[in-house]
Amino acid sequence: MEAASKKTAVGLSTADALLNATSALMTERNSVDVTFMDIAARSGVNSALIRYHFGNKVGLFKRLLERDAGKTIEDLDALVRADIPPAQKIHHHIFGVINTYFRFPYMNRLIAALSNDAESETARFIAERFTRPIAAAQKAILEQGQRDGTFRAIDPMLFHFSLIGACDNIFQARYSLQHAFGIEEISDDLRRRYADHVSSLVLKSIVAD
């Protein structure tokens, strides 16, 4: 089918245009509830072509997640192996996670939607491709800090959930930001202040006594 490699006016492939439209809709709606009809309307691409490119919604969501977060996961390995103090690794990791949510605020909702999928195959894929590598990297950094005496003993699983939740919530609860604090949009300055806040929250709490 020729459409598969067709480029749009700005040089995007059809698949990229569809992923961009999906990403924009999820960001605007602060929700992953988007239909093929919405995506077709937004991208100007016939919804039959969405099926052609991605099969079903799970296929589309998986490709979007890979596009948005794949690189972050690849980078983790280099961070773990880097020759820098563990506290600095935690700081970089927190900024990396928050930058990802800043660019793709629907990220964790997308992961949740895929993990709640009736096919447990999808949930396993997500755990293996995303959650486990992140948790393993965090564990390795915590262990490095415990070995060199800079960190206290801390449960890596509990640490994982509290860190990811803290990083994500300002993006997920954007409505609270708006209705309870009067802030319409997360600016780059707020992103940086939030990352500094979470980083100092975490680092002050894990240093060895």
Add this chain to the structure above:
Amino acid sequence: MEAASKKTAVGLSTADALLNATSALMTERNSVDVTFMDIAARSGVNSALIRYHFGNKVGLFKRLLERDAGKTIEDLDALVRADIPPAQKIHHHIFGVINTYFRFPYMNRLIAALSNDAESETARFIAERFTRPIAAAQKAILEQGQRDGTFRAIDPMLFHFSLIGACDNIFQARYSLQHAFGIEEISDDLRRRYADHVSSLVLKSIVAD
């Protein structure tokens, strides 16, 4: 309509039976995507009666939230005014929030669904009834700690988002717990360990240097 005050065999009012059925479905599915048909099937109550009692889905969701979290909000005021050290107040607050998510793991998804409602009236109601009182209580406790010299200066808004996110995430990301860590269910012991973890994370990080 007589049904409004009709009690079921176990003495529940119809409205309570409907709220219980909704709560059970949301907990099982780890999602707030439930329809009146689902609730009717689960409770054995005709879906016309759901409309009679709650009007629409937003009406039902608001009543459920009020039932699940109303008491926690009322208790906050007493906590702020209590004659105990601010660190102890933060500890109690974190246990209270986590206990609420433990009992009603869909809580934050319910708040998000209501806040994303097309009627901005609903989002404002949620902010005024839930988010603002919680944020105000946290701010008052932080200020008490700064006045008595036990806490460092900390931005109460950033603190709010990081604390709520950390408390919520293990419940929200239950699929990660299952697929990445092999834990099927959040036991009472895990709830307590998680609350201890978050409490010590937060308290160690906000003590004055």
